[in-house]
Amino acid sequence: MDGGGGGNRTRPNILVTGTPGTGKTTTCSLLADATQLCHVNVGDLVKTKNLHDGWDEEFECHIINEELVCDELEDMMEDGGVIVDYHGCDFFPERWFDRVVVLQTDNPILHDRLTSRGYMGPKLTNNIECEIFQVLLEEAMSSYPEDVVVAARSNCIEDISRNVAMLTQWVNDWKPAGS
Ligand code: DAT
Numbered sequence: 001m002d003g004g005g006g007g008n009r010t011r012p013n014i015l016v017t018g019t020p021g022t023g024k025t026t027t028c029s030l031l032a033d034a035t036q037l038c039h040v041n042v043g044d045l046v047k048t049k050n051l052h053d054g055w056d057e058e059f060e061c062h063i064i065n066e067e068l069v070c071d072e073l074e075d076m077m078e079d080g081g082v083i084v085d086y087h088g089c090d091f092f093p094e095r096w097f098d099r100v101v102v103l104q105t106d107n108p109i110l111h112d113r114l115t116s117r118g119y120m121g122p123k124l125t126n127n128i129e130c131e132i133f134q135v136l137l138e139e140a141m142s143s144y145p146e147d148v149v150v151a152a153r154s155n156c157i158e159d160i161s162r163n164v165a166m167l168t169q170w171v172n173d174w175k176p177a178g179s
Contacts, residue, residue: 009080018103023154042086066091
């Protein structure tokens with residue numbers, strides 16, 4: 001069982017979460033290029049490794065099997081140096097992450113991004129409500145220590161550049177536990 005400061009890992013693990021469309025994948029991909037950490041897109045992993053319990057017709061997405069996902073990631077997370085990209089955060093072990101970033105986008109902007117992605121009906125409404133009620137920020141705050149969670153605005157390209165620069169700096173300054 002590890003405590004704070006990253007257990008035995010020599011590089012930190014970061015979770016980038018937020019409502020779909022807030023820019024997680026774009027941010028993680030640029031952050032992985034800047035830091036050489038490994039970007040894991042959990043949605044893609046669930047599809048390619050079949051870590052799900054079928055298809056949800058109403059919300060048009062796979063029903064994620066959280067236990068299978070955690071089992072799949074455990075060894076990698078223990079080694080460290082992973083950026084996890086997912087629109088949920090309460091089922092990962094708390095000890096995995098040194099930083100949890102919650103991306104947030106103003107509603108009209110998010111609405112446009114999701115409709116241009118083809119979201120409509122309950123899937124669109126559900127995600128917009130998720131952002132209005134700051135569901136992911138609440139979930140992150142109730143699942144991780146206060147000093148681990150940061151909220152970051154993601155409305156425009158400049159926001160992405162600023163967030164990537166801020167996180168790159170944080171990764172470069174990070175020190176393993178006991179060092
Ligand atoms: P997510 O992984 O959170 O679902 P994404 O990275 O796939 O989001 O981004 C969805 C779309 O929105 C994609 O076309 C890129 C664009 N986008 C995301 N964040 C943005 C930002 N801060 N500024 C401009 N465009 C952004």
